[in-house]
Amino acid sequence: MRKDYEKQLNALEARLKQAEARLASQAAPAGQLPVAQAVPSSAPTVAVASSPPSAGTPPAAPAAGKGFNPDIALVLAGSYASFSKDPTQYRIPGFLTGGEIGPGVQGFSLGESELTMSATIDPWFYGSMSVALAADNSASVEEAFIQTTSLPGGLGLKAGRFLASVGYQNDKHAHTWDFINAPLAYQVFLGGALAQDGLQLKAVLPTSQFVELGGGIGAAGEYPSGTGNRKKPGTGTLFAHTGGDVGASNSWRAGASMVWAKAYDRPFEDIDNGGNPVTNEFTGNSRLAILDGVWKWSPNGNSSSTSLTLQGEYFRRLESGSLVYDAGGQALADSFRSAQSGWYAQAVYKFLPEWRVGLRYDRLDVGNVNASSNTENLYLPSYSPNRTTLMFDWAPSEYSRVRLQLAQDRARYGLTDNQIMIQYMMSLGSHGAHGY
Amino acid sequence: MKRLIPIASTVLLALGMQTARADIKVLACEPEWGALVKELAGDKASVYVATTGLQDPHRIEARPSLVAAARNTQLVVCTGAELEVGWLPLLIRQSGNSAIQPGKPGNFEAAAYVRKLEIPDRLDRADGDVHAAGNPHIQTDPRNIALVAEPLARRLAELDPANASVYQARSADFMARWKAAIQRWDKEAAPLRSTPVVVQHKAFPYLQQWLGLMEVAVLEPKPGVEPTSAHLSAVLAGLQARPAKMILRAAYNDARGADWLAERTKLPIVVLPFTVGGNEQAKDLFSLFDDTVQRLLKGAR
Numbered sequence: 001m002r003k004d005y006e007k008q009l010n011a012l013e014a015r016l017k018q019a020e021a022r023l024a025s026q027a028a029p030a031g032q033l034p035v036a037q038a039v040p041s042s043a044p045t046v047a048v049a050s051s052p053p054s055a056g057t058p059p060a061a062p063a064a065g066k067g068f069n070p071d072i073a074l075v076l077a078g079s080y081a082s083f084s085k086d087p088t089q090y091r092i093p094g095f096l097t098g099g100e101i102g103p104g105v106q107g108f109s110l111g112e113s114e115l116t117m118s119a120t121i122d123p124w125f126y127g128s129m130s131v132a133l134a135a136d137n138s139a140s141v142e143e144a145f146i147q148t149t150s151l152p153g154g155l156g157l158k159a160g161r162f163l164a165s166v167g168y169q170n171d172k173h174a175h176t177w178d179f180i181n182a183p184l185a186y187q188v189f190l191g192g193a194l195a196q197d198g199l200q201l202k203a204v205l206p207t208s209q210f211v212e213l214g215g216g217i218g219a220a221g222e223y224p225s226g227t228g229n230r231k232k233p234g235t236g237t238l239f240a241h242t243g244g245d246v247g248a249s250n251s252w253r254a255g256a257s258m259v260w261a262k263a264y265d266r267p268f269e270d271i272d273n274g275g276n277p278v279t280n281e282f283t284g285n286s287r288l289a290i291l292d293g294v295w296k297w298s299p300n301g302n303s304s305s306t307s308l309t310l311q312g313e314y315f316r317r318l319e320s321g322s323l324v325y326d327a328g329g330q331a332l333a334d335s336f337r338s339a340q341s342g343w344y345a346q347a348v349y350k351f352l353p354e355w356r357v358g359l360r361y362d363r364l365d366v367g368n369v370n371a372s373s374n375t376e377n378l379y380l381p382s383y384s385p386n387r388t389t390l391m392f393d394w395a396p397s398e399y400s401r402v403r404l405q406l407a408q409d410r411a412r413y414g415l416t417d418n419q420i421m422i423q424y425m426m427s428l429g430s431h432g433a434h435g436y
Numbered sequence: 437m438k439r440l441i442p443i444a445s446t447v448l449l450a451l452g453m454q455t456a457r458a459d460i461k462v463l464a465c466e467p468e469w470g471a472l473v474k475e476l477a478g479d480k481a482s483v484y485v486a487t488t489g490l491q492d493p494h495r496i497e498a499r500p501s502l503v504a505a506a507r508n509t510q511l512v513v514c515t516g517a518e519l520e521v522g523w524l525p526l527l528i529r530q531s532g533n534s535a536i537q538p539g540k541p542g543n544f545e546a547a548a549y550v551r552k553l554e555i556p557d558r559l560d561r562a563d564g565d566v567h568a569a570g571n572p573h574i575q576t577d578p579r580n581i582a583l584v585a586e587p588l589a590r591r592l593a594e595l596d597p598a599n600a601s602v603y604q605a606r607s608a609d610f611m612a613r614w615k616a617a618i619q620r621w622d623k624e625a626a627p628l629r630s631t632p633v634v635v636q637h638k639a640f641p642y643l644q645q646w647l648g649l650m651e652v653a654v655l656e657p658k659p660g661v662e663p664t665s666a667h668l669s670a671v672l673a674g675l676q677a678r679p680a681k682m683i684l685r686a687a688y689n690d691a692r693g694a695d696w697l698a699e700r701t702k703l704p705i706v707v708l709p710f711t712v713g714g715n716e717q718a719k720d721l722f723s724l725f726d727d728t729v730q731r732l733l734k735g736a737r
Contacts, residue, residue, distance in 0.1 A: 154531070300490040
């Protein structure tokens with residue numbers, strides 16, 4: 001009898017505490033809200049009394065339940081792929097590539113799961129880290145940076161590892177791409193995307209037209225810089241973006257970027273003229289220019305049900321230095337120069353609130369490659385690699401997407417690779433905001 | 437020399453006018469807050485409104501134009517309660533504007549001053565796009581506008597002390613007119629009490645609470661999920677047991693779900709402006725509620 005009574009009492013107490021906690025977590029005038037018919041004037045005066053004079057005080061109602069934990073967002077992705085040509089033999093002739101190249105793996109594969117944690121650190125800094133967990137049980141740090149939030153003059157400084165804000169797609173994480181894989185030009189010239197370990201400074205100008213200028217420096221390491229001397233910066237960037245609206249229905253952004261990279265013994269898996277695998281190494285300077293543009297249309301700017309996005313980027317790279325042919329064997333060194341380019345253009349149309357269709361065309365121009373005495377050893381067919389990609393995707397909510405992608409990949413000389421890929425991408429946890 | 441004097445005085449006059457109109461620059465996330473700032477500040481504020489009444493405020497992109505506007509503003513006035521979670525944090529970060537970072541006086545969150553409805557008991561995305569802080573569509577109840585107006589006027593005065601008296605006076609004037617208007621709307625809308633309605637999105641709980649409308653069904657199976665045919669059929673079946681008088685949707689909602697149901701039930705669709713600029717009639721805060729009440733009365737007839 002007494003036990004029951006106590007139990008009830010405890011339960012009541014707990015409920016009371018809950019109610020109190022809820023009230024406390026709510027707005028300043030909580031509990032004083034006028035009921036349906038009440039005169040509203042009493043409430044605002046209460047608000048005056050109970051909300052402190054606001055200089056720098058945090059909003060009266062912190063987002064419920066988050067405490068001081070960082071925002072955690074987990075992206076789960078997986079795919080099934082069928083390629084008519086062996087992807088392990090994938091190469092793009094005539095280009096000294098590095099980083100992530102090729103369409104991916106055959107059959108089922110766990111795509112990259114990505115875990116991102118981010119939060120405001122204090123009134124002066126923001127920090128974020130993204131770790132990619134790959135199918136081979138390896139984890140890699142995609143980004144881990146801090147960013148200032150209180151510099152004057154529209155300035156923002158990032159430090160750590162970050163995706164450089166060059167081009168359009170470069171600083172976007174793979175799960176926000178419109179196609180499963182990166183454009184060929186990104187694969188060839190940036191190894192998928194340029195991440196820097198270093199500093200990046202950006203400034204948004206105080207103009208009514210959006211103008212953003214920035215630049216960064218990064219340690220040597222990842223393609224397109226090389227292994228070796230980490231004392232000197234390996235990559236440098238400069239970029240400028242501008243953009244705006246045209247009426248309520250259209251918006252655009254355009255930009256120009258430069259990437260400088262110093263390569264020290266940058267290795268490159270190639271085949272020789274006889275088709276045998278060979279490893280070459282490049283040492284020298286790499287200069288890449290990127291022009292990018294995107295145009296988005298949606299009726300009245302309401303992209304939730306209908307929208308069209310046009311996007312394109314042009315790349316041109318000059319490299320000069322020396323090439324060691326067959327570094328592990330004959331090691332024939334001689335001077336090397338190349339001037340190469342590539343571009344892609346894509347259109348993605350959302351025709352129903354949950355459905356989109358997209359088309360992308362990729363093309364690379366081998367351009368001029370002069371490896372002096374090594375030229376005859378290199379496999380340099382006169383050929384423009386290209387690819388056509390079609391995709392459909394369905395996103396029943398903001399957090400899930402299933403995608404079918406069909407491609408004809410003619411990157412390899414004389415071979416057409418018909419590719420079918422199906423992919424899912426799901427996002428768990430905090431609502432990540434996606435960039436324009 | 438004589439010729440120079442009028443030129444110089446014109447230039448000085450122009451410069452003087454510039455300093456006299458030392459506007460405070462405000463970026464309002466939604467049109468209702470832009471309209472409220474105009475009521476409270478008049479020509480002392482230049483207001484840039486990030487969204488229109490025809491856009492879904494959940495799904496805006498951090499467009500270049502908005503980044504530029506955020507860069508140049510002294511105050512952002514937004515709903516908060518996670519309504520803009522998909523774009524505002526990014527906009528603020530990309531702007532490089534230290535004055536509008538969360539926690540700074542230049543960052544004003546309207547929902548913080550209002551008691552929110554539909555605070556979920558559990559947070560699970562299986563329930564759709566729920567907002568942990570409660571339903572963010574607070575602007576559909578004019579009493580909430582009143583709750584936001586005074587702290588907003590104080591914030592304007594804090595950031596622009598030179599014009600503090602203007603904000604105070606305009607705020608008092610606005611509150612008087614607003615109180616009178618609410619009494620008028622209460623009277624006009626009295627016949628709407630207990631009217632059963634179907635809503636497209638859970639966008640109107642504050643309006644429903646204010647006017648005593650009864651929500652009998654929602655077209656979205658879960659918040660933020662577009663109506664499916666299976667769910668619409670279930671709504672249709674449910675309406676036979678609990679009939680409704682009208683279907684409510686906001687101007688920015690996709691029309692298809694509501695049209696489908698209206699065709700089968702012969703219920704009128706009432707497209708509410710939802711915010712200032714949601715239709716031609718809703719030109720400012722007063723006409724927004726004038727029009728909302730009129731449309732509801734017409735739908736209930």
